[in-house]
Amino acid sequence: MSDPVVFPRRDFLKLVGLGVAATASGCGKPAQKLIPYLVAPLDVLPGVPQYFASTCRECPAGCGVIVKVREGRAIKLEGNPEHPVNRGGLCARGQASLQGLYDPDRLRTPMLKRNGLWTKIGWDEALQLAADKLAEAARTRHGVALVTDDATGSFQRLAAQWAAAMGGTHLAYEPFAHESLREANRRTFGVAAVPRLDFARPDVVVSFGADFLETWLSPVEHARQFAAQRARPHTRFIAVEPRLSLTGANADEWIAVRPGGEMALALGMAHVILTENLGPPIREGGALLDAVTAWTPEAVQQQTDVPADTVTRLAREFARRRPSLAVTGGVATRSEQSVALIAAVNLLNYAAGNVGETVRFDRTLNDQHVASFTDLQRLIASMNQGRVDVMVVSGANPSYAVPAWAGFNEAFDRVSFRISLGGVLDETAERCDLLLPAPHALESLGDAEPVRGVYGTIQPAMQPLPMFQTRPAGDTLIALAKRAGVGAVFPATWEAFMRAQWRPLQQRFGAGGDFESFWVGALQKGGVWEEVEATAVRWVSAPAFAAPELRGPGDAALVLFATPALYDGRGANKPWLQELPDPTTKAVWGSWVEIHPETAVRLGVKQGDAVRLESEAGSLELPAYLYAGVRKDTVAVPLGQGHTAYGRYAQGMGVNPLALLVPAQDAASGAVALFSVRVRLSKGQGKPMLALNQPDKRESFHEVGQVIPVAALLGAGAAEAAHGAAADSTGLESPMQSRPGRHTEPRQLAPGEKTPAHAVSAFVPEETVRSPRQIPATQGGYGAAQHRWAMAIDLNSCTGCSACVVACNAENNVPTVGPVMIQRGREMSWLRIERYEHAVGEGQSDVRFVPMLCQHCDNAPCETVCPVYATYHNPEGLNAQVYNRCVGTRYCSNNCPYKVRAFNWFDYAAPEKPTFAFPEPLNWQLNPDVTVRSKGVMEKCTMCIQRVLAVKGDARDAGRPVRDGDFQTACSQSCPTQAIVVGDLLDPDSKVTRLSNDSRHYWVLGELNTRPGVTYLKKIQRESA
Amino acid sequence: MKRALATAIVILSLATATVAFTQSVGTRLGDARGPQQPVLYSHKAHVGKLGMNCLYCHYGADKSPVANVPAVSLCMGCHKISRADKPEVMKLAGYYERGEPVPWVKVNWLPEHVKFNHKRHFAAGVQCTECHGPVQEMDVYYQYNSLKMGWCIECHRRKLDDPKFPASMDCLSCHH
Secondary structure (H helix, E strand, O other), X not given: OOOOOOOOHHHHHHHHHHHHHHHHXXXXXXXXXXXXXXXXXXXXXXXXXXXXXXXOOOOOOOOEEEEEEXXXXXXXXXXXXXXXXXXXXXXXXXXXXXXXXXXXXXXXOOEEEEOOEEEEOOHHHHHHHHHHHHHHHXXXXXXXXXXXXXXXXXXXXXXXXXXXXXXXXXXXXXXXXXXXXXXXXXXXXXXXXXXXXXXXXXXXXXXXXXXXXXXXXXXXXXXXXHHHHHOXXXXXXXXXXXXXOHHHHOOOEEEOOOOOOHHHHHHHHHHHHHHOOOOOOOOOHHHHHHHHOOOOHHHHHHHHOOOHHHXXXXXXXXXXXXXXXXXXXXXXXXXXXXXXHHXXXXXXXXXXXOEOOOEEOOOOXXXXXXXXXXXXXXXXXXXXXXXXXXXXXXXOOHHHHOOHHHOHHHHHHHOOEEEEOOOEOOHHHHOOOEEOOOOOHHHOOEEEOOEOOEEEEEOOOOOOOOOOOOOOHXXXXXXXHHHOOOOOOOOOOHHHHHHHHHHHHHHHHOOOOOHHHHHHHHHHHOEEEOOOOOOOOOOOOOOOOOOOOOEOOOOEEXXXXXXXXOEOOOOOOOHHHHOOOOOOOOEEOOOOEEEOHHHHHHHOOOOOOEEEEEOOOOEEEEEEEEOOOEOOOEEEEEOOOOEOOOOOOOEOOOOOHHHHOOOOEOOOOOOEOOOOEEEEEEEOOOOOOOEEOOOOOOOOOOOOOOEEEHHHHHOOOHHHHHOOOOOOOOOOOOOOOOOOOOOOOOOOOOOOOOOOHHHOOOOOOXXXXXXXXXXXXXXXXXXXXXXXXXXXXXXXXXXXXXXXXXXXXXXXXXXXXXXXXXXXXXXXXXXXXXXXXXXXXXXEEEEEEEEEOOOOOOOOHHHXXXXXXXXXXXXXXXXXXXXXXXXXXXXXXXXXXXXXXXXXXXXOOOOOOOXXXXXXXXXXXXXXXXXXXXXOOEEOXXXXXXXXXHHHHHHHHHOOOOOOOOOOOHHHHHOOOOOEEEEEOOOOOOXXXXXXXXXXXXXXXXXXXXXXXXXXXXXXEOOOO | OHHHHHHHHHHHHHXXXXXXXXXXXXXXXXXXXXXXXXXOOOHHHHHHHOOOOHHXXXXXXXXXXXXXXXXXXXXXXXXXXXXXXXXHHHHHHHHHHHOOOOOEEOOOOOOOOOOOOHHHHHHOOOOHHHHHOOHHHOOOOOOOOOOOHHHHHHHHHHOOOOOOOOOOOOHHHOOO
16 A cells, blocks of 8 residues: 555645636737738838928918827827927917827718718719819809818919819918908008017017917917017016907906907007107108097097006007007907908007017018908809809818808808818818818828918828828819819829929029929928018008997897817817817816806806807807906807817817807908807806816915016015015915924935935925925935936916917827816816916906926825825836826825826726727827826826936937936927926026026925925016006 | 545646646746747747847847837748748748738737837847847747746846946836
8 A cells, every 4th residue: 555645735726726827817818919011111110209390280370390100100299399480389289180180080081972971982983073073164164163271382372273274263261361451451551461470579568359379370489479578577468358368368467448449449559659759750650640639548448448547558658668569360350340450550550660670571471362251252152143063172161160141051052063172071071062081281291381481391291091091182183173174284193283383492492402302301391491571661541440330239249269279160179179178268178158257147147057148140058157357248259169060079069159140241351250249148048068177266375376576576575585485475374384393304414415316306395394205215226316307387488378288188198088077077187277367357467377287296295195106206206107006096196285196087098988088090199108098097297207218218329418408298398488398407507407496486385395396487477557 | 546536636737737837927848838820930940040130130129119020021031032932931922922911929928008118128238038038949939038027127126236227126117
């Protein structure tokens, strides 16, 4: 008998258990394929980004962009630092144009409407069908019309030539065309052009309703210049408008002028300047004085509600502190007397000697080809008379953007065959018969000449997406002309046409080289540009000055304004822009009506209640937003929402307030008047949705957004301000304040001991209290760290434009969550712009914008409460969040005094879930260097750690230290005013070190002794009068 | 009898467990650890016998975060002529002619939410075989190391104080 086998039971179970567990984990992996290239492209190295220069096509400003491409997909846009228009900044709409490229609702194939239903059709068949219709129409004169957007450069020339070849008309439609501005300048200066304005030089800027930091003309360029003006302590900016816009919120003084009273105020100021001889001697002085005699300050007070002495004060300030600048545009110049208003502002500028100084006709806007509204009306009349058989629409969306009274849609329905070359099924395309989709601008070749002297290139940064069978609009037009038998004048392709257009530029810029190298050089740089000789102008004559009469019996003037996110509505199909909190109201995903709190009381409505707006043309119901920044006799409604088509994100969101307009045009230029009606207000029935990202704009005693009066900055208060004491302290004792106690002595460093990088802060606490990290760690790489990454945010430069928010979303794969989740406070954005209204009322404007993101505290409250060490302090001073470790207790968010952490309540990254935030192909935009977070984990700003690592790696490869300026976060790169600066606090010469030690520095909630890595610089508060 | 049965069960279980264990962890027990690939490509033949440099095919390893799976055209650069009559090479050529990329099965599994950068490790002088094992001996390529965090950290800790290329122990270096 052999011995029994000794095999302890416990070991047996262990082994079997291990085997099973191992088997289970071994089989758990689904087979995944690694698909290589068939033939590798020579210039693509997987994992390494490529950058292509191009031009943004989201608005007529024509900013230069650099497209970051990974493995053939555009994943990020940044401003081109060398481009003369934007010099590196890029606005929210520019950032979001990626979502236009990857719009899941983009048209994938040509479509033909058969019996009211869209059916797919092949390209060849579609082109032949369209060409047959065009050939037939071309035989009868005036049979063809081509409507494009305001595209400049080669495409504009192709469109004009194409229409000529077809014997038809070409109309470049831009909803916010500057025809009144051109007309007014023609009458007053003899030059029908839109001048270039300089916001940097003038000491005093007065804006008569121009939203120049938001949508008007060239916002990124203006913002950059404006920040330079703001950096000088004694400069002034006065906003004259009935509704305090985002631009107005940046003003030192708000003159709440009576709606339509802007012109009278401008003339009143000119009157004072001319009668008191405050301006430079001008030859036309007599004629100017004659033109303004009626507008004495007292008369102006009657017409504008602005006290006579204010008019005089403004005029004296404006004329004595030259050069100054008066500007008008935007909402104010879309009335029935726009030309009169612009002429009045021109007169004011001329009287003060600003023309030729801050108003220059050198780099004028290239918009001479843009159609006027009367041109459009002529076309509508032709359509109604049956004289347009075939209409081709490319890029424009007149069905949405033309006010209903003009009857575009009815006339368009009478056209027998309508073709759309746009890439999306917008309202206009919906009414068409045939859709020939064009690729997105980021997939196309093209050019743009936004202003004189700037020739920007648009190059395909990537191959067109495989699911979209598109054809460039230029190629489609040429093919149609050739098939219709009238295309002999065109070369075979759009590219050939464009190259021919660039030949003359090669003669000028090519420096004698061959065309190919010039062309490639231009594409690499993003275009070519030159300084343009200014046209000297003299005063010609003043038009008849009259204030606009608002129509209708209502009790409130209706101000329709364009928002920085949606522009004329073209941004509405992009979830980033829909979820971008409006800088004024912080509302997302919808429309609202801004109404004065007293008016609201009169109507009996509270915030979010429905208000009914009634005009002679129709009525609308909107949620009320109570805003002291709008006059009691005025209500304001944003444009751009209320789409009936245009994809899943646009459709059904908000309302289109153009429906309230009655027929009204500018008396002199014929431009459509959006500011022309009064509305009757009443309490509405329903409960419309108003999702506010920041419901309360008041600030408690925490002084998150701080200011420093000019006197304190320059004079006696400077020393006090330098120590972080609130110069405008309310005197309230904060219950959050740490008091000295038993453990408040600062820790003394041992001889020879150096503070490790992660513990460095520019923050100097008033009282040193015991911190959780009294003894800085030096183990595990903590002693050897070479950098302390930090940020400085200058509130004096921040305009609240929110470009950084979208840039952050794009870089860091931040999902959008929709209005319902926003209402529950579950937004995911890592960066928000807080708006604090300290004083908003007639005569004053103290609105502070505070970009709020993770402060990367040295003594981070979040770190100490995490039970699993998912959030911790890294050796280079960053507060880190490790998604793998996070178990979702949310203790960190609870303990974060800045409330900058976002929790994934749902699976935004799982395609099979209804909460999926990136429907194909929107997910193609995701940054492969950043984890797409899943449900149940906390996330927050990483200070773009992926960029930190890339910069450090590049420096190491080059065998040099990281230089100041190498590292840019997405937000700092995008900021048009460079209000956000990042860098290394250990580098004594870095910009961030300099700013962090500036006399204006402070730390948000500094009394908590969190020792933040983000330093804020106080906004300079100027005298309000 | 009863004891014999018990012994049999124990031995059988042990055998099953051992096989499962070695298969999943992929230790150094043989070549049959890797997945079946669409083309029976042998690293042993290319690296071990022919002495080809890893970077010839995986040319991203020193320049990019990803090492790169070679394009089919790269294989065909040699195999248009070399051993064109062998069945596996003909399979490869078939893919090429059909314009179809070879659907290689992924072998190396890194845990989720980790970013690994080949270029940085290459620059620090880490040899390919330190992580990928004796590739020159593998007829069928398999994952040699666990590639799990403990395994990474083990090496990083050793090289923490490397004078030229100190390894990082910071979570953010890989988790972001």
